Amino acid sequence: MKQDIPTTKDRILNAANSLFYGEGIRAVSVDAIAEKAGITKRTLYYHFKSKDELVTGYLASRDQPNLKIFAKWFEETEGDLSDKIEAIFINLAKNSRHPKWKGCGFLRTAAELANMPGHPAIKIGAAHKKKFEAWLAEQFTETSIKHPNQLARHIILIMDGAFSTMLIHRDPSYIEAAGDAAKNMVLAALNKT
Amino acid sequence: MKQDIPTTKDRILNAANSLFYGEGIRAVSVDAIAEKAGITKRTLYYHFKSKDELVTGYLASRDQPNLKIFAKWFEETEGDLSDKIEAIFINLAKNSRHPKWKGCGFLRTAAELANMPGHPAIKIGAAHKKKFEAWLAEQFTETSIKHPNQLARHIILIMDGAFSTMLIHRDPSYIEAAGDAAKNMVLAALNKT
Numbered sequence: 114m115k116q117d118i119p120t121t122k123d124r125i126l127n128a129a130n131s132l133f134y135g136e137g138i139r140a141v142s143v144d145a146i147a148e149k150a151g152i153t154k155r156t157l158y159y160h161f162k163s164k165d166e167l168v169t170g171y172l173a174s175r176d177q178p179n180l181k182i183f184a185k186w187f188e189e190t191e192g193d194l195s196d197k198i199e200a201i202f203i204n205l206a207k208n209s210r211h212p213k214w215k216g217c218g219f220l221r222t223a224a225e226l227a228n229m230p231g232h233p234a235i236k237i238g239a240a241h242k243k244k245f246e247a248w249l250a251e252q253f254t255e256t257s258i259k260h261p262n263q264l265a266r267h268i269i270l271i272m273d274g275a276f277s278t279m280l281i282h283r284d285p286s287y288i289e290a291a292g293d294a295a296k297n298m299v300l301a302a303l304n305k306t
Numbered sequence: 307m308k309q310d311i312p313t314t315k316d317r318i319l320n321a322a323n324s325l326f327y328g329e330g331i332r333a334v335s336v337d338a339i340a341e342k343a344g345i346t347k348r349t350l351y352y353h354f355k356s357k358d359e360l361v362t363g364y365l366a367s368r369d370q371p372n373l374k375i376f377a378k379w380f381e382e383t384e385g386d387l388s389d390k391i392e393a394i395f396i397n398l399a400k401n402s403r404h405p406k407w408k409g410c411g412f413l414r415t416a417a418e419l420a421n422m423p424g425h426p427a428i429k430i431g432a433a434h435k436k437k438f439e440a441w442l443a444e445q446f447t448e449t450s451i452k453h454p455n456q457l458a459r460h461i462i463l464i465m466d467g468a469f470s471t472m473l474i475h476r477d478p479s480y481i482e483a484a485g486d487a488a489k490n491m492v493l494a495a496l497n498k499t
Contacts, residue, residue, distance in 0.1 A: 136421045139332040215420040223474040224417035227408040228329045230476050238474045267487040270480065271460075274467025281416040281431045283423050287463065294460040294491070301494060 122160050124150045129171040134218045138168050138225050138234075168222065169234040175218055176241045183245065187252070194256050195299035198249075198268060202275060202292025206285040217276040245269060258302045268295050315353050317343045322364040327411045331361050331418050331427075361415065362427040368411055369434045376438060380445070387449050388492035391442075391461060395468060395485025399478040410469040438462060451495045461488050 128149035132141040143164050147157040161167040183201055190200035208214055215221070219238035226232045246269045253261035275291035321342035325334040336357050340350040354360040376394055383393035401407055408414070412431035419425045439462045446454035468484035 137332065137418055139330065139418070140421070216417065220470045220474060221417040221420060224409065224414040224470070225330055225332070227414060227473055228333070235474060242471070242474055263483070263486070266480070266483045267464075267490075270467035270471055270484045270487060271464050272467065273470045274463035274465065277413045277417070277466045277470040278435070278463055280420055281413060281428060281435055287459070290456070290459045291463045293456070294463060297460075297494070298487070298490075301490070 121150075121152060121156065124152065125157055125160055125167070126170060126174045129167055130174065133168060133171045133222075134175075134215060135213070138171075138222055143167065165233065169232075169237055172219060172222060172234050172237040172241070176237065176244070179241070180244060180248065184248065194252070194258075194303065195296045197252075198299050199292045199296040202272070202288055202295060205272075205275065206288035206292070209279055209285045209288055216280045217273070220273060220276055221280075242269065242273075253302070256303075258299075260302070264298060264302050267298050271295050271298070314343075314345060314349065317345065318350055318353055318360070319363060319367045322360055323367065326361060326364045326415075327408060328406070331364075331415055336360065358426065362430055365412060365415060365427050365430040365434070369430065369437070372434070373437060373441065377441065387445070387451075387496065388489045390445075391492050392485045392489040395465070395481055395488060398465075398468065399481035399485070402472055402478045402481055409473045410466070413466060413469055414473075435462065435466075446495070449496070451492075453495070457491060457495050460491050464488050464491070 125146065128146045132146055132149060143157060144154060146167065147154045150157065157167075161170055186201050186204040187197045190197045219241050223235050223238050226235055229235070246265050249265035249268055250261045253264050258264055271291045271294050275288040278287045278291075279285065318339065321339045325339055325342060336350060337347060339360065340347045343350065350360075354363055379394050379397045380390045383390045412434050416428050416431050419428055422428070439458050442458035442461055443454045446457050451457055464484045464487050468481040471480045471484075472478065
């Protein structure tokens with residue numbers, strides 16, 4: 114019986130990922146998630162004590178997979194550092210063409226919870242973004258770039274801009290333009306421009 | 307009696323601005339807005355046929371005031387083009403310290419309506435962002451910058467990034483860092499770096 118517990122939790126998180134990411138956290142009720150997961154609300158509340166906890170769990174479940182995919186896009190790209198950074202944007206632009214693509218779940222949740230800055234889900238989102246920023250800074254440090262932390266911060270800002278602008282224009286060329294800008298920033302830092 | 311009509315509409319829009327911007331569009335009911343405006347729901351529906359129309363009206367009412375404040379910050383700043391662009395970010399960072407600051411209402415609405423890309427409120431948001439992008443391109447054209455449209459797009463991307471990242475970290479230094487990045491972009495375009 115013990116083995117059922119993680120499976121049920123995974124089913125809840127899968128349903129939460131699909132509905133919260135697909136429709137937004139305020140638009141989706143705990144009832145809808147329990148129904149999609151094929152369980153009772155009581156069982157759901159056994160695993161997640163509240164909707165807030167479920168929203169937090171949904172974002173926490175996206176942390177590692179998202180970081181891994183950015184690292185994969187970076188690593189699998191031939192070329193110099195600027196090409197590898199641009200590749201993250203080119204891949205994002207490609208993904209954004211998928212009808213199920215709805216931007217960045219972390220940023221969208223922070224936008225929905227703008228009146229609750231201390232919400233635990235926002236803390237998970239902030240930690241995720243900090244991890245990505247630190248990972249970028251690490252790549253820049255390895256390449257002996259002068260101000261790796263500053264460059265990492267500029268790249269994350271333009272990337273978050275790409276995510277947000279795309280949701281308003283629904284035009285992937287904005288993400289590609291962000292990739293151009295990011296590439297220029299890296300090239301400038303490499304003193305190649 | 308005729309003069310009451312715009313006054314009532316303004317009261318509704320003021321209430322919508324305060325509540326939709328303050329708490330989010332899905333978190334706030336039409337009832338709450340009617341109550342805050344001190345009118346009946348029936349009167350509200352006389353002016354705005356649906357909640358969707360009210361959300362759209364709220365964003366439309368922010369279009370010109372927001373564009374004007376950005377232009378004001380730009381114009382009142384001494385220095386070259388890069389200083390004037392950076393000033394927009396410095397002022398945004400200052401504003402973001404106010405407890406009522408909750409990011410960009412256009413981007414937050416687009417984030418909340420990510421599953422409704424054709425929603426009229428998103429169209430208003432997209433038109434607003436396009437207007438700001440075109441205004442930036444105009445300033446760059448006047449200064450004979452080589453690729454004014456490209457630079458305007460890069461600036462708007464980093465600015466939207468600043469708005470969104472700030473909501474997740476609640477740290478105005480991210481908006482200041484975006485201002486640094488924007489300044490660098492303008493300086494590079496002016497061939498001064």
